[in-house]
Amino acid sequence: MILSKPNSLALAVEQKISPLFIAILVDSIVYFKVCVSGDAEIANENHFLENLQAILLFASGMAFLQTTFYVQKGQRLLPCFGALLCLSLILREFDLPYAVVLPDDGYGRNILLGSLWLLLGVLLIRDYKHYLALAVHMLPTRSGVFLVAGGVLVGVASLFDGPVFKSYQLYEELSEMNGYYLLLVSSLSLFFDLPHNRKSPSTIKFMR
Structure with missing residues (x-):
């Protein structure tokens, strides 16, 4: 069912405000x-x-990974980017048993993440015009808006952990929690914002 333009606008606003x-x-x-x-x-x-x-980061990473199995081949690097971002944040932020999964908590982690980001960067550069146009197209969508907003909040949280503000641990943790929550909303929305394999290429339309 195709909604009328006013209803579509109201629904889009509601979907972005309710979270x-x-x-x-x-x-x-x-x-x-x-x-x-x-x-x-x-x-x-x-x-x-x-x-x-x-928990929020893990759920976001799983949602991004799930999306890679359903979307068109030319769009899979976007959820891969999200999943790798979540993995990077988990390994950077939290005390995990690195000895079990990595050679150590320094070089092993850096080598793993560096290799994965390098591989993703190479794949993006190979078809950079396509992915640049796709990123610009996705920016106003629900997943794009919440991804940017989440990144801003995580950046704000870093201020409370540095020389700008001190002794504001609660605000740091709240900013990070909100940022990761919006990242989760973005990961769940991306599944609907990207075209799925069940559609033929000639009928693909991006959802906003």
């Missing part, structure tokens, strides 16, 4: 727990907020 209300609600609950109830432990290292961040 923000969920983030605001969760932020309010966490802020109340820490600043009003005095349960500051949930914002500490390796506690509730960091564990939630790890």
